[in-house]
Amino acid sequence: MATKKLTPLIILLLLLSNSLIAREWNFDAILNDRVIGQHNFKIDNSESLSEANFHIEFLFMDIYYKHTSSESWDNGCLIKINSQTNDDGDHFKVTGKLEGKDFKLKVNDNSFQYPNCIMSFSYWDSKILEQSKLLNSQNGELLDVKFVFIKDELMLVRQKKIMTKHYELVATKEGDEKMKIQLWYDQEMNWVGLSSTTPIGDIFYKLL
Template sequence: MTKAAKTMSALVSGVVGGVLSVAAMTGSAAEDGRPDISSGWEFRVLLNGRDVGRHRFMVERQGDRETVTIDADFDVKLLGISVYEYKHRNVEVWSQDCLDAMKTTTDDGGDSYSVYAVRVQAGLRVIANGRENLLPGCVMSFAYWNPDFLSQARLLNAQTGEYVRVSSRPVGEESIELPNGRTVKANRYRVSVEGTGDIDLWYQDNRRWVRLKSLVKGADLIYELLDTFASEFTPKR
């Protein structure tokens, strides 16, 4: 694996494994900032300012249950030649801010990962890459769509199945420019992930998540929220 590929892989496994469980509240949304019945969103992914792919997802909400369907594809090129590709498919089911189930498959530069999780009486049963673990209580992944996750001390990584220690703190209010040219005020938070690094997140006052940035091994990974879309959204299979 080339140096560029290793750098991108480090960024993706630590950051995107969390990002891929999001619903970035834009467009039609309930008063608490969460999506209503069915909505889809798309993020542009930048690596050191270069567009390397898209992160798309759909959220279906029925009562207090939310099903998040994920589709992410990245392609890092050097002199027009692909040096690193990343594909991730993920379905998560949530109930009252707790994970009920998760099923993911990932191709990270040729390395394959799979995670399966289901809630049982004793907690969340997680099978990740052939290893099984039982996590007690209410488990959350890196659910950036729900700012309440910032109060958690541990989070489940959707790519690796690791239950990692985290800490979060507010940074302050900032003005950021969206890809459509509109400038908005957003509150910035920093999530420190044990063994990985920091992830910065921006939320508007209505709990709408609008941006992500992380720095790993000298490379910037940025998620920029593109325009929302609804009924026409169909994840790739």
């Protein structure tokens, strides 16, 4: 009898646990047709974790990049960030949190104050496409951004050709272009791809 009474509760708990399953995006980073590392994203309720680890061999150079960013969110607004980056020997530590009406940020030994509802480059959230400013979690810069819809196009995702929406993101600071990124989302606006131009070639994110 006890088991039967518990059955509805067990079913409810299973349904709740399924609705709270963490979402993950795991990408191979490919440069000039070679896998140079991985960039993984994990979203669990109001917490997100981004981890990238690249090793690039170019001509006579070995280039290393390692980045980790832990972020907390409230209704689409960033309320806390802790990130560490080693950009081939250039080190950045970014910490910040919402305090009252301001988002207070520290990058290494420098302090900044930003508006109270900002987003980072959280590609996994399609609301990013509505933003005019984004926080670079690597170095703490708040950049002006513009998104342009390019076209609907077929794309190979996990061994299947699917129709995607292709957007271009251009980020600037004081009029100077900082980055140009191509983004792809499926028809349900789930993030499925990214590419970015670098001085040594285009990096493409392949969804695993």
